[in-house]
Amino acid sequence: MKRPSASLVAALLALAAAVASAGAQAQSDTIDEIQKYRQQLQDGNPAELWEARGEALWKQKRGPKNASLEACDLGKGPGVVKGAYAEMPRWFADADRVMDLETRLVHCMITLQGFTFAEATRRPYGAGSNRSDFESLAAWITSESKGVTMNVALGHAKEREAYQLGEKMFYFRGGSHDFACATCHGEDGKRIRLQDLPNLTRKAGAQLAYTTWPAYRVSQGELRTFQWRLYDCFRQQRFPELKFTSEASVALTTFLAHNANGAAFNAPAIKR
Amino acid sequence: MADPMRIRIAEKDGLVNVRILMSHEMETGQRKDSSGALVPAHFIRNVVATYQGRTVLSAQWGTAVAKNPFLEFSFKGGKKGEKVIVTWEDNKGDKRTDEATIS
Amino acid sequence: MNRSRRSAVRAGGVLALLMAAGIRPSLAQGQQWNQAAFAGKTLKDALAALGAPAAAASGSILIKAPEIAENGAVVPVAIESKLPNTQSITLLVEKNPQPLAASFDIPAGTEPSVSTRVKMAESSDVYALVKADGKFFVARKEVKITIGGCGG
Amino acid sequence: MKPRKPFVALLAALLLAGCATLSDEEASRRALDVMKTSFKERGQAKLDRLDQDDAQRACSVPPGTELPKATTERLEKANLAAIRYPSDGKLMGDWKAGERVAQSGVGMQYSDDPKRPAGANCYACHQLSKQEISFGTIGPSLYHFGKQRGASVAIQRYTYGKIYNSNAFTACSNMPRFGHKGILTEQQMKDVTALLLDPASPVNQ
Numbered sequence A: 001m002k003r004p005s006a007s008l009v010a011a012l013l014a015l016a017a018a019v020a021s022a023g024a025q026a027q028s029d030t031i032d033e034i035q036k037y038r039q040q041l042q043d044g045n046p047a048e049l050w051e052a053r054g055e056a057l058w059k060q061k062r063g064p065k066n067a068s069l070e071a072c073d074l075g076k077g078p079g080v081v082k083g084a085y086a087e088m089p090r091w092f093a094d095a096d097r098v099m100d101l102e103t104r105l106v107h108c109m110i111t112l113q114g115f116t117f118a119e120a121t122r123r124p125y126g127a128g129s130n131r132s133d134f135e136s137l138a139a140w141i142t143s144e145s146k147g148v149t150m151n152v153a154l155g156h157a158k159e160r161e162a163y164q165l166g167e168k169m170f171y172f173r174g175g176s177h178d179f180a181c182a183t184c185h186g187e188d189g190k191r192i193r194l195q196d197l198p199n200l201t202r203k204a205g206a207q208l209a210y211t212t213w214p215a216y217r218v219s220q221g222e223l224r225t226f227q228w229r230l231y232d233c234f235r236q237q238r239f240p241e242l243k244f245t246s247e248a249s250v251a252l253t254t255f256l257a258h259n260a261n262g263a264a265f266n267a268p269a270i271k272r
Numbered sequence B: 001m002a003d004p005m006r007i008r009i010a011e012k013d014g015l016v017n018v019r020i021l022m023s024h025e026m027e028t029g030q031r032k033d034s035s036g037a038l039v040p041a042h043f044i045r046n047v048v049a050t051y052q053g054r055t056v057l058s059a060q061w062g063t064a065v066a067k068n069p070f071l072e073f074s075f076k077g078g079k080k081g082e083k084v085i086v087t088w089e090d091n092k093g094d095k096r097t098d099e100a101t102i103s
Numbered sequence C: 001m002n003r004s005r006r007s008a009v010r011a012g013g014v015l016a017l018l019m020a021a022g023i024r025p026s027l028a029q030g031q032q033w034n035q036a037a038f039a040g041k042t043l044k045d046a047l048a049a050l051g052a053p054a055a056a057a058s059g060s061i062l063i064k065a066p067e068i069a070e071n072g073a074v075v076p077v078a079i080e081s082k083l084p085n086t087q088s089i090t091l092l093v094e095k096n097p098q099p100l101a102a103s104f105d106i107p108a109g110t111e112p113s114v115s116t117r118v119k120m121a122e123s124s125d126v127y128a129l130v131k132a133d134g135k136f137f138v139a140r141k142e143v144k145i146t147i148g149g150c151g152g
Numbered sequence D: 001m002k003p004r005k006p007f008v009a010l011l012a013a014l015l016l017a018g019c020a021t022l023s024d025e026e027a028s029r030r031a032l033d034v035m036k037t038s039f040k041e042r043g044q045a046k047l048d049r050l051d052q053d054d055a056q057r058a059c060s061v062p063p064g065t066e067l068p069k070a071t072t073e074r075l076e077k078a079n080l081a082a083i084r085y086p087s088d089g090k091l092m093g094d095w096k097a098g099e100r101v102a103q104s105g106v107g108m109q110y111s112d113d114p115k116r117p118a119g120a121n122c123y124a125c126h127q128l129s130k131q132e133i134s135f136g137t138i139g140p141s142l143y144h145f146g147k148q149r150g151a152s153v154a155i156q157r158y159t160y161g162k163i164y165n166s167n168a169f170t171a172c173s174n175m176p177r178f179g180h181k182g183i184l185t186e187q188q189m190k191d192v193t194a195l196l197l198d199p200a201s202p203v204n205q
Helices: A006-042 A047-059 A101-111 A133-143 A157-170 A181-185 A203-210 A226-236 A247-259 C003-020 C035-039 C043-049 D005-016 D024-038 D054-058 D069-081 D095-103 D145-149 D153-164 D186-197
Strands: A090-092 A097-099 A190-192 A195-197 A215-217 A222-224 A269-271 B006-012 B015-021 B044-051 B054-061 B070-076 B083-090 B095-101 C061-064 C075-081 C086-093 C100-105 C110-118 C124-132 C135-145
Touching: A006 C075, A047 A133, A047 A215, A047 B006, A090 A157, A097 A101, A097 A157, A097 A247, A101 A133, A133 A222, A157 A181, A157 A247, A157 D024, A203 A247, A222 A226, A226 A247, A247 D024, B006 B083, B006 B095, B015 B044, B015 B083, B044 B070, B054 B070, B054 C110, C035 C043, C035 C100, C043 C086, C061 C124, C061 C135, C075 C086, C075 C124, C086 C110, C100 C110, C110 C124, D054 D069, D095 D186, D145 D153, D145 D186, D153 D186
Parallel strands: A215 A269
Antiparallel strands: A090 A097, A190 A195, A215 A222, B006 B015, B015 B070, B044 B054, B044 B083, B054 C100, B070 C110, B083 B095, C061 C075, C075 C110, C086 C100, C086 C124, C124 C135
16 A cells, blocks of 8 residues: 555644644633623522521521520521631530531521421422522521631541541442542542532632532522532432431531632522 | 512612512423422513503513523613512412612 | 404413413403413414514624523523614523513613523524514524533 | 650651541541441432442542552452453444433432433543533543444453443543443443444444
């Protein structure tokens, strides 16, 4: 066979490069356009509807003790909501436990309002008109930390232990698909379909991700909290069902929230 | 009863910008629930905004408007401190009226 | 245009629907809702029911919508008309089961510009129909809907 | 204050361990104990999903961690030996069916109907065809996979084997072991093999 001429090779190489760059161009256009879509959504976040409900719920007298949650101590003193979320999860002396926001709310519903654990946690995640009190309360409480710098301390031994266990769970591979959290969130610049995957093992990624939950999910038309984020990631990891406010959920939240320290909290957000 | 709307109204150089978020499922009537039964259509059909008794926008909506609807428009001649009143009515006859002050 | 006839058809349609659904029209039913147009299953049917079977294409109507939306459940669409005496702005999504999504009457003093969010069943052309000075004009823009997330 | 020896030793230990309160081994054990009480079985996802096999245990490390060569060799050998090739000797199915499997992301979740076939969700992580712009980048692009490699029996065996058990070729791969874990049926794996290798498949256009 005749060897291809140098000019033919050059032409083929140029063609290949053109095809490749056209592909890359199309891909970057796609990303740009998706970015524009996300931008357009920012204006008018239905999370506000949940925030309004949450504020009313916080002040409403409920439960066997007919009490509001206004005396609930989120870590900065009874009733102090401003900036509280940016320091959670944290260890609480009265429960001798590390608690994230939802866990603490359950604690207050039991101790202040007189609900049982089962009553308080009847509906962790809402669906349509069957709303979750936690999603409303979390929307409002977290909105009171907007702009506050994340500062989750590991001063207490139980906080350090929670962080350490959370880190282990983050890399734990299991289930039918061998997935760990790290499978999708352990490298820079990856995406699933067209969704960017934050690298949660690095500060920038953890900050970007953690500070934008809770979020209004347009795909669901619901306001979702960080507990939900973990719950649904594990479903898609093909793990069994994560129990609401379980020790593992709080440990993982501690790991991720602490990694986000130093960033300004910026939720409730709006996401796909 | 339906939850209140969130209405943000700002006046600048005589132009009043109105942004409304409504709490509504906007069911298409084509979605099935977990048991496989069709969820009946339930959606806002009419929206009217008034300023000092005059209609500044009226809308007819179908099921394609997204859940928890967002609406933005602007009108001329509104004054700071005055109110805009917004009403919606859905296909089941449920209604909601809220007002907000121009800031 | 035969306005009274259209109104009569519309009212009849609404009544029939309400009766079929077992709902009595409320006494405050002062507003109209164009049943025939919203029920139209094709763009052509919807435009005909809106009284605009042959709207002229216009470069004076701007549609702001994403070229690619990550999710069809919420697609932001803003429409602005530069046509003088704009009376109404109507938004249609060609490939939705019922293309007519929303229609806005623009009274004098209101800017001919509205912004809302619609559901899109699939990638489709989005149409903005504008009535100005008694005549209909139209513009369109394609919006692609992609599959997102982890897929389950 | 004059620092005393035990204090210095304690300080050094703390520095060495960072902020950790548990040893690495203790932490792994405790984490598993905590997980066992933090999850509940639902639908097809039972608690045994938390019981790790050798590969899962060895691979529960941060991405980029260099594992000892003996470990990766052990894992690859065991996983390679576990591959079951189709008894009829045919490795290529229908690329059109393979495309549907590649697009579908359901299967094995507690929210999924166990009677319905699972998908492979290839597009979640890989580019495959020109037409599908919504693809992920966790795995490499597979566009022109067959065009570059041909479809010899050796390539077919490698492709089918990789789908069946990715760890046979790369220990601790991010890719699920679709055959080994019973996610896909033999026919589905043949169909995906065809999607990658068939000259008529959109992957090779």
